[in-house]
Amino acid sequence: MNKSFITNLLAGACVVAGYFFDQSIVLSVGLFALSGAFTNLLxxxxxxxxxxxxxxxxxxALKFExxxxxxxxxxxxxxxxEQKINNLLNKAQPNIDFTPIISNVDLNPAFDNLLEVIEQSQFGSMLGMFGGTAAIEPMREKFIEKMQLSLSEISQxxxxxxxxxxTLSQGNSAQSLxxxxxxxxxxxxxxxxxxxVKEIIQTMI
Structure with missing residues (x-):
């Protein structure tokens, strides 16, 4: 419900009550309130x-532009x-925790690439004597665990x-914002x- 309507309703009630019960102070308060509301609307x-x-x-309306x-x-x-935005960017330095992200990243491709590098290196033929890359496969889980730990430590x-x-500041410079x-x-x-604008002001009062 509109606040102005409630205020005017109470003022009207004061006028009625003050008039019928012969309460001059209440009547005056109601009249002053109603006159103020009328003045605002006018x-x-x-x-x-x-x-x-x-x-x-x-x-x-005439000078609206x-x-x-x-x-x-x-x-x-x-x-x-631009200066205020720049100050805000300098103060609001983000503190991002990458640990949850790193823990959910699939690092199996990294281990696969490691195996590929070993196979193509001078140790590839030597590794073939011991069963090839299958001999290193048991290390996959430990490799991923250690890699995640290292990445988490680096991110901190x-x-x-x-x-x-x-990098974030460059991507969201004060000028671009x-x-x-x-x-x-x-x-x-x-x-x-x-x-x-008229409706906004009427709502405010």
Missing amino acids: AIHMLFEKVPFLYGSGVI SFKVAIRDLILTEFFS TDNFKALVNQ HVTVLKLVDERLDELTPKM
Whole structure:
């Protein structure tokens, strides 16, 4: 339910109660509240609607393009300037835990490639004397376990984290994010109409 309606309803109740029960203070409170509500509605109407012979009425509708430019400048200057976005990126360095990802990665192809390298090396013929790559196959599970452990340890080093942060920052530079925000703001403002702004203000009060 609209807050203004509830407020006006309570004010009206105060007027009625104050009048019938001869309570001047309650009556005055109700009248002041209703007069304030009426003044607000009148002011909003005059801002957005042209009233004949009333200078300055309908100023929002008449100057709406300038109004949108002012909103755009406010948003981009005070909230989403390139400098502010850059500061935010510098402060919000991501701390990604790669361990769950590494534990779910299939490292069997890595072991298969290792076998292929051994077969093609000078040790391949020597290995054939001991049953070929089948002799190394029992090492697969241990190899994968050790590889996952090593990758997890590497992912926790400061150098690796710094490299990840640097890569992410390059991919989401302040300039590119600023351009994206600028595009979103412009698209939204293009959809904005005086009627929508009027409804927003009416909802606020």
